[in-house]
Structures are given as C-alpha cells and as structure tokens.
Amino acid sequence: MSTYAATSWTLAAMVAAFVLSSWRFKSPELSMVVTALVGALVAGLGFPAHLFVEGTFTFLDLAFIFITACIFMNAYSEVGAMNALVRALVVRLHRRKWLLLMVLALLMLIPGALTGAGVVSVLVVGGLVAAVLRLMGLAEDRVAAFVFMLGILSAVAPPINVWAMLMAAGANMPYVGFDLVLLVPVLIIAAFTVLYLGWGAVPQSKEAILAGLPPLSPKMTWWRAAVPLAVLLALALGAKYAAFTLPTIGFPLMFLICAATTVAIDPVRRPVKRWLEVVNQTVEQVFPLVATMVSVGVLVNILAATGVRGLIAISFVALPIIGIYATSLFVCPLAQGSLGFGSAVILGTPLIFVFNAVGANVTVVAAAFSMLFALGDCLPPSRIVGRTAIETVGYKGSYGSFLKATAVPWLVMGIVALAMLIVPGRAAFLVRY
Amino acid sequence: MILLQELIHQTYFVLAGLIAVLLVTRLFRRKSRPGLAYDIVYAYAIIPFVLRALHIK
Numbered sequence: 001m002s003t004y005a006a007t008s009w010t011l012a013a014m015v016a017a018f019v020l021s022s023w024r025f026k027s028p029e030l031s032m033v034v035t036a037l038v039g040a041l042v043a044g045l046g047f048p049a050h051l052f053v054e055g056t057f058t059f060l061d062l063a064f065i066f067i068t069a070c071i072f073m074n075a076y077s078e079v080g081a082m083n084a085l086v087r088a089l090v091v092r093l094h095r096r097k098w099l100l101l102m103v104l105a106l107l108m109l110i111p112g113a114l115t116g117a118g119v120v121s122v123l124v125v126g127g128l129v130a131a132v133l134r135l136m137g138l139a140e141d142r143v144a145a146f147v148f149m150l151g152i153l154s155a156v157a158p159p160i161n162v163w164a165m166l167m168a169a170g171a172n173m174p175y176v177g178f179d180l181v182l183l184v185p186v187l188i189i190a191a192f193t194v195l196y197l198g199w200g201a202v203p204q205s206k207e208a209i210l211a212g213l214p215p216l217s218p219k220m221t222w223w224r225a226a227v228p229l230a231v232l233l234a235l236a237l238g239a240k241y242a243a244f245t246l247p248t249i250g251f252p253l254m255f256l257i258c259a260a261t262t263v264a265i266d267p268v269r270r271p272v273k274r275w276l277e278v279v280n281q282t283v284e285q286v287f288p289l290v291a292t293m294v295s296v297g298v299l300v301n302i303l304a305a306t307g308v309r310g311l312i313a314i315s316f317v318a319l320p321i322i323g324i325y326a327t328s329l330f331v332c333p334l335a336q337g338s339l340g341f342g343s344a345v346i347l348g349t350p351l352i353f354v355f356n357a358v359g360a361n362v363t364v365v366a367a368a369f370s371m372l373f374a375l376g377d378c379l380p381p382s383r384i385v386g387r388t389a390i391e392t393v394g395y396k397g398s399y400g401s402f403l404k405a406t407a408v409p410w411l412v413m414g415i416v417a418l419a420m421l422i423v424p425g426r427a428a429f430l431v432r433y
Numbered sequence: 434m435i436l437l438q439e440l441i442h443q444t445y446f447v448l449a450g451l452i453a454v455l456l457v458t459r460l461f462r463r464k465s466r467p468g469l470a471y472d473i474v475y476a477y478a479i480i481p482f483v484l485r486a487l488h489i490k
Contacts, residue, residue, distance in 0.1 A: 025470045026470065027470040027471060027474060029474045029478075030470050030471075030473060030474050033477065053480060053481075053484070053490070054490075056477065056478075056480050056481040057481050057484075057485075057490060060481050060482075060485065063481075064445075064448070064449075064452075067452055068448075247434060247437045247438050247441055248438065248441070249441060250441070250445070252445070252448065253441065253444065253445075253448075256448075279455065280455065280458065280459070283452070283455045283456065283459055284459050284463055284464065284465060287456070287459065287463075287466075287475070287478070288466075290456075290478055291474045291475075291478045294477065294478045294480075294481060295474075295478075
C-alpha cells in the first residue's frame with residue numbers, strides 16, 4: 001500500500017472513530033482522545049504513550065489562562081463589581097442604544113487584541129456584555145452570537161494576532177505593517193455585527209432594567225469596580241510596551257493579581273472559605289474547556305505522528321490558486337477547529353509562500369488568512385470560542401441554533417477575508433510600516 | 434530582575450500544583466458531569482498539571 005493510501009486509510013478510520021465515540025460517550029473531549037488512539041493503532045504506532053503525554057502539554061498555556069481568567073471574573077462577579085459596572089453603563093448610555101452597543105463591542109475587542117486570544121475577551125468581559133445586551137432587548141441566541149463574533153474579532157485585532165505572527169515567523173517575514181490592515185476590516189465587521197444583531201431590539205425602560213438587576217452592594221461604587229479592570233489593562237499594556245523594563249509575568253499571573261485586587265476591593269470582606277468555594281466552582285465550570293485543550297493537544301500530536309496532518313495540508317496547498325480561493329472559506333475554519341493555532345503553521349505558512357510566488361502582497365494575504373482561521377473557533381472538534389461564548393452567556397439553546405444566529409456576520413467576515421485574499425493589491429494601502 | 438523572573442517561573446510550577454489538587458478534588462466531589470466518561474477525562478486532564486508541578490515536563 002502506498003504512503004498516500006495508508007495515510008488516507010488512517011484518516012478515514014479516525015473520522016469513523018470520532019463519529020462513533022461522540023455518539024457513544026457524549027463527551028467531545030474523550031472522543032478526541034479515542035480518535036487519537038484509533039489513529040495510532042491503525043497507523044501501526046501501537047500505543048505511543050509519550051506522544052499522548054506530550055500532546056497534553058500542547059495547549060497547557062491556554063488552559064492556565066482559562067482557569068485564571070475565570071477565577072478573576074467569578075471573583076469580580078462575587079463582590080458585585082460586575083453588577084455595579086452594568087448599572088453604570090445602563091444609567092449613562094441607556095437612551096443611546098447604538099452608542100451603547102458600539103461601546104460594548106469596543107470593550108470586547110480590547111482584551112483579545114492585547115492577548116491574541118478571543119477566549120480571553122469572552123471570559124473577561126463576555127458576561128458583563130451579555131447582561132447589558134439582554135436588557136437592551138436582544139434575543140438569547142443573538143447575545144451569544146454577539147459575544148462570539150466580537151470574541152473572534154478581538155483575536156484578529158492588532159497588536160497581537162497570533163495567526164499572523166505564526167505565519168510571519170514561518171515565512172521569515174517581520175511582523176510589522178499589520179496594524180491598519182487588521183484593524184480596519186475588524187472595525188467594519190464589528191460595526192456590521194452590531195447593526196445586524198442589534199436591529200429590531202427594543203430596550204426595556206431604564207427603571208425596568210435597573211429593577212431587573214441584583215441590588216447594588218452599598219459600598220460598591222463604580223470606581224471601586226473599575227480598579228481590577230484598570231490593573232489588568234495596566235499589566236497588559238506594560239507587558240506590551242515596557243517588555244524590556246518589566247519582568248514577564250504572563251497572563252495567568254496577571255489574572256491572579258487582578259483576582260487578588262478584586263478580593264482587596266471587596267466591601268463586604270468575605271471569609272476565605274467563601275473564596276475557596278468560588279475557586280472550586282470556577283474549576284468545575286471551566287473544566288470542559290481545559291479538558292478540550294488537553295484533548296485537542298493529544299489529537300494534534302497523533303495527527304502529526306500518523307502523517308494525517310501533512311496529508312490534509314499538502315492536499316490543500318497543492319491546489320491551484322483558484323482552488324484555494326474556492327475552498328479557503330471552508331478549509332481554513334475547519335483546520336482551525338481541529339488544529340487550533342497550529343492551522344496557521346501547517347496551512348498558513350505554505351500558503352504565504354504560494355501567494356508570494358504569484359506576487360501578491362503577503363502582509364494583506366496573512367491578514368486575510370488570519371481572519372479565515374479565526375472563523376473556525378466555533379467549529380468542531382474544539383469549538384473553543386463558540387463553547388466558551390455559550391457557557392459564559394448561559395445560552396440554553398442547541399449549538400446549531402447558536403451557529404444559525406452567528407451565520408450572517410460569520411459569512412460577512414469570510415467574504416471580507418476572501419476579498420482581501422483575491423485582490424490583496426486593493427488593501428495594500430493599509431499596510432503601513 | 435533575574436531573581437524576580439526566577440520567582441515568577443517557580444510560581445507557575447506552584448500554580449500547576451494547586452490546579453492539579455483542585456482538579457483531583459473535583460474528580461471525586463464534582464456536582465456536574467457525572468459518569469465514567471468524565472471520570473476518565475478528569476483523570477487524564479490532571480496529568481500535565483501534575484507533571485509540570487513535579488518539574489518532570
């Protein structure tokens with residue numbers, strides 16, 4: 001049997017294993033590990049324990065971020081700071097619906113833009129934004145779609161776009177000139193998302209909204225609520241713009257510092273036992289995401305070891321340019337869904353060389369591909385930002401109904417990215433060094 | 434600066450250990466997602482945190 005046929009056979013066995021185990025176990029995390037196990041067995045690798053264990057470390061940094069960001073946000077909600085901020089926003093901007101929605105969209109863009117991870121935006125401000133959106137009259141599926149779309153846009157927004165950084169590093173090009181070529185499309189798509197999802201929403205009266213919110217803690221003022229967020233912003237900006245004078249803290253420690261700040265500003269002074277309960281609840285709440293990260297890492301490692309990852313990448317990159325245009329909107333998001341940021345390395349970097357060979361502006365091309373990859377954050381097996389969004393906003397509907405609500409802004413983002421890919425010269429004026 | 438950086442480095446190992454302890458506690462005392470499938474998921478999700486805390490990987 002040729003290598004191509006053997007690898008194709010492994011791929012088919014893995015797809016079948018994933019479908020069957022998803023149906024049998026009802027756990028996407030376990031299904032991914034079972035799929036990896038089947039892939040290794042079919043490819044003749046036996047049970048490569050070292051590959052499995054190494055795989056669990058692939059996305060460990062993201063798992064740390066998820067856990068610590070959620071601890072911070074749950075602590076923030078526990079002290080009533082979230083409630084105070086929601087109330088302050090409602091009181092000040094209630095009469096101006098579109099302005100309020102735009103402010104919320106910008107608020108959601110900041111954490112992801114600074115960290116490069118859309119899931120951070122969803123975890124840090126998604127709950128607050130969802131609370132206000134509901135009171136502004138948006139339906140539940142639209143609230144989840146809003147939080148998801150702004151989450152993935154925040155990951156694309158400059159200064160940190162991990163996909164573009166990985167592609168640039170792989171193709172030996174500097175990560176410069178990306179700011180405007182990323183920011184302008186992101187703002188256009190964010191504005192469209194706000195208009196599309198906010199259209200027809202009728203806000204409740206200010207009094208009704210405030211009556212529907214939990215009572216304000218007597219000593220919880222808006223400035224007290226703003227302190228932990230200001231600390232987070234200061235630490236994130238410091239890490240970005242004073243990287244050579246400040247020690248590298250990393251986002252998990254930043255979130256823990258902010259959680260400690262939140263405990264310090266607590267006007268009620270809750271006992272340590274209560275905080276331990278909050279941490280335990282948080283770990284249980286965030287566990288599916290952590291398990292997904294660990295399981296995806298295992299799956300990606302086995303995909304690489306069996307050659308299936310290479311088979312998928314080569315099959316796509318070897319297409320003629322017109323074929324890449326025709327399939328990018330499906331292949332890139334699906335690759336992101338299964339490989340995470342690895343998609344930028346496996347597909348993105350070779351594609352940069354392909355487009356460079358035909359004389360396209362590769363900065364625009366890399367920006368376009370980063371948008372296409374970001375679209376896959378709601379697709380299986382990982383569905384990482386999609387799942388985080390529906391869990392953060394507490395959406396009770398099916399995952400399919402959430403995808404349906406997201407479809408139009410998702411497609412618009414895909415069309416904008418494809419347009420940049422097909423005529424990169426038209427967007428080249430946005431590349432400023 | 435070097436000392437501070439080393440302190441932060443070690444803090445991450447401690448953090449990994451704390452998360453491992455929390456996950457083990459949730460494996461036995463969780464209120465959501467009962468059943469054998471999630472017992473297995475909890476069991477292997479703990480592995481990287483334990484190995485990191487022990488400086489093995």
